[in-house]
Amino acid sequence: MNLYSIGKPLVALYLRFGFKIQVIGRENVPDQGGALICCNHLSNFDPPLVGTVLSRPLSFVAKEELFKIPLFGAVLRRLNAFPIRRGTGDRGAIRLAMKLLREGHALLIFPEGHRNLKHTKMQHAYSGAGFFALKTNAVVVPCAIIGRYKFRGKMKIVFGNPLNMEELKDRKLKSSEVTAIIMKHIEQLIATHTSSTA
Structure with a gap:
């Protein structure tokens, strides 16, 4: 067993004790094959939160500065970051x-590139999400994290329907344009599911 498989149930237990978590659309993430999960970014808790509600392991990117922290950087690498x-x-x-x-x-990525404390209004996104979506055959799944990380607060993770990448590729769109479409889907998930989260 690696550190990811050992740590996942422990982190899941901690998060479920600390927050009231609801998951919607988990079935939209395929159990096998390349999957690009594109999510809004509220907190450093986001990667473990999404990772613990899915049965398959996730890899994710993190800013380079975190890997320079003694010990913490080594742990991140062993957690598929x-x-x-x-x-x-x-x-x-x-x-x-x-x-x-x-x-x-x-692969879990946050197209905004850094935490967005506004929660509902998306920030400018880097074009990487669109680039990966166009250059691979991965299933692209928009994901929204809704709520605030406060003790016993309600948190909602919503996985939207996969994007129709065949249609987008046929349209010869640029990476930035595909990223904008992905972000629009995330915004729609947030708008649709926010009202029921206190």
Whole structure:
């Protein structure tokens, strides 16, 4: 057993004690094959929260600075995370993400690139999500985290319907345009499911 499989049930127990978690649309994430899960970003809790509600393991990207923290960086790597230099077109991170998706792994990314404390209004997104969606055959699933990380607060994770990538590829869209479409789907999930979350 690796650190991910050992730590996942422990983290799940902690999160379920700390928050009232509701999951919607879990069936939209395939059990096998390349899957690109694109999510809004509220907190550093987001990756473990999404990771613990899915049966399959997730890989995810995190800002390079976190990997420079002694011990913590090593733990991150063993939890299927890999670093990215934001805003630089980090070729190493891009190649690794492409490799994971093409090999049939599930990858969680946050197109905004950093935490968004506004919760409901999406920020400008980097084009990486659209690039990965166009250049691989991964299933692209929009995901919304709704709520605030306060003790025993309600948290909702919503997985939307996968995007029709064949149609988007036929339209010869740019990576930035596909990213914008992905972000629109995330916004729609937030708008649809926010009212019932206190």
